[in-house]
Amino acid sequence: MNLHEIDVAVIGSGPAGMAAAVRAKETGAKNVVILERAEELGGLLHQCVHNGFGLFYFHEDLTGPEYAHRFIEKTMDAGVRPMLETMALNISPDREITAVSNKNQFLKFRPESIVLAMGCRERSRGALNIPGTRPAGVFTAGTAQRFINVEGFLPGRQVVILGSGDIGMIMARRLTLEGARVEAVVEVLPYVGGLIRNEVQCLHDFDIPLFLKHTVTNIYGERRVEGVRVAEVDSRMNPIGGTERDIACDTLLLSVGLIPENELSLTAGVELDPVTGGPFVDGARQTTVPGIFAGGNVVHVHDLVDNVTWESEIAGESAARFAMGERIPAWAGIKLKAGRNIRYVVPHTISGNEDVTLYMRVREPEQNVRINVGDIAGKSELIVKPSSMLKIELTSEQLKKLGKNVTEVVIDCQKWGGK
Amino acid sequence: MTRIETVICIGCPMGCEIKLTVGAKGEITKISGNRCKEGKSYAPQEYKNPVRILTATVKTANSSRPLLPVRSARPILKRLLLPSMPVLAGITVTAPVRVGDVVVPNLLDTGVDVIATGELLS
Numbered sequence A: 001m002n003l004h005e006i007d008v009a010v011i012g013s014g015p016a017g018m019a020a021a022v023r024a025k026e027t028g029a030k031n032v033v034i035l036e037r038a039e040e041l042g043g044l045l046h047q048c049v050h051n052g053f054g055l056f057y058f059h060e061d062l063t064g065p066e067y068a069h070r071f072i073e074k075t076m077d078a079g080v081r082p083m084l085e086t087m088a089l090n091i092s093p094d095r096e097i098t099a100v101s102n103k104n105q106f107l108k109f110r111p112e113s114i115v116l117a118m119g120c121r122e123r124s125r126g127a128l129n130i131p132g133t134r135p136a137g138v139f140t141a142g143t144a145q146r147f148i149n150v151e152g153f154l155p156g157r158q159v160v161i162l163g164s165g166d167i168g169m170i171m172a173r174r175l176t177l178e179g180a181r182v183e184a185v186v187e188v189l190p191y192v193g194g195l196i197r198n199e200v201q202c203l204h205d206f207d208i209p210l211f212l213k214h215t216v217t218n219i220y221g222e223r224r225v226e227g228v229r230v231a232e233v234d235s236r237m238n239p240i241g242g243t244e245r246d247i248a249c250d251t252l253l254l255s256v257g258l259i260p261e262n263e264l265s266l267t268a269g270v271e272l273d274p275v276t277g278g279p280f281v282d283g284a285r286q287t288t289v290p291g292i293f294a295g296g297n298v299v300h301v302h303d304l305v306d307n308v309t310w311e312s313e314i315a316g317e318s319a320a321r322f323a324m325g326e327r328i329p330a331w332a333g334i335k336l337k338a339g340r341n342i343r344y345v346v347p348h349t350i351s352g353n354e355d356v357t358l359y360m361r362v363r364e365p366e367q368n369v370r371i372n373v374g375d376i377a378g379k380s381e382l383i384v385k386p387s388s389m390l391k392i393e394l395t396s397e398q399l400k401k402l403g404k405n406v407t408e409v410v411i412d413c414q415k416w417g418g419k
Numbered sequence B: 001m002t003r004i005e006t007v008i009c010i011g012c013p014m015g016c017e018i019k020l021t022v023g024a025k026g027e028i029t030k031i032s033g034n035r036c037k038e039g040k041s042y043a044p045q046e047y048k049n050p051v052r053i054l055t056a057t058v059k060t061a062n063s064s065r066p067l068l069p070v071r072s073a074r075p076i077l078k079r080l081l082l083p084s085m086p087v088l089a090g091i092t093v094t095a096p097v098r099v100g101d102v103v104v105p106n107l108l109d110t111g112v113d114v115i116a117t118g119e120l121l122s
């Protein structure tokens, strides 16, 4: 394949990138490539050796590597060309990609359309400002996951985990199985950050203590972590004097959130939503730059891979249609506005004449609520939590009820019965 | 003599604390605390027979990858998770290995195999 004949270029080969590339091919794009900086396709799935992947997409309980394997086969069968060990360095607003690779050195090419599928990265200690010394033994949960599951090293023997995100809880179980002792999982919020399934199967199953409304206020140790100081926090998340206690440990893992990885998007002039940290996208997953689409964790951080796949299939299909000459006005249509207790809604705009699935997160946990999409649709929920993404499917029939001149629809989370 | 056992339902983010009243012979006489039907079928099963899929890794011999990810092909009893780890620690696999290949047959006499979830090319 000649570099100058590429129709769709996908950046990143995790679940988002593979789904987008396969769908682009299926939609009819001829030359589809995936740029992947690692040596193999699959992205982070390879280090997520636990199960819970694909329950909705495949109706099977797969591990990360198995989910990757299924999609690697689909990618190869579809005739997508992987460009491995190739790292995109820059994308210009007119879609010229600059990349470096081991095999081809320096590349410059301009595909007809691009799908951003770079995923997300972990918030690190620097972003948290924990006081104390700077010893070895402080890792993000994902780094520890790579050490244990891919490289074959145990990062420590006595561990405290700050943050109760899914990766943190999953690492609590992994570390315990591998013979380390997890002293505590410390969560600043009054509720667990990850899925209930992980709280039960990773923490309760192994009697790992969970301290809600607590945080780490100090790290001890010169060369290696020797302990951390943990304190209860008040409602404004400030440590409460007199509640401090020290926990001896040689390792501190951070599982305190994920951030969409958008350095490349910025080089292309793609506008980012300060709430999600990802590009503004329309229903077709087109960003504010025509011909540049995005899907998966680069748009907003998901809790289930199945949704990453579905969302990226939309991006892949749209990118193929664009490459074949169809023009979708960039980021136009009806604006979706996050209303009461809604932190964000993706996509940010919809055309109003196609079936669409809305993804959203709430700001605060609430019980017995109804999520209203303007006055055309709604969904009741017993409970909503920031950690669980909500999904509402709208049909074009329902959307017709909006009428012609509507430019904005508010999504509200209302106490059940109230309005 | 009856006693109360608690099971947390994982069916949805609600995470209902479901109370099971258990009779002398281990029979469940009452279920409460579930906010929907799903919890009613989940709780007795989770109480009587808590099972989990074991996921871990094993060492490799002739490969650039030090580890191969594995899983139990089916769920095993929850209490067998930790005792399974020394079995896996004693295993070294040799490439080639394909996804689904049996790595440990009949783990701890459960009748469940441990299978590869990743690939090792030779």
Ligand code: SF4
Pocket: A382, B009, B010, B011, B012, B013, B014, B015, B016, B034, B035, B036, B037, B038, B039, B040
């Ligand atoms: S019982 Fe129903 S409402 Fe409660 S956690 Fe289970 S599925 Fe959710």
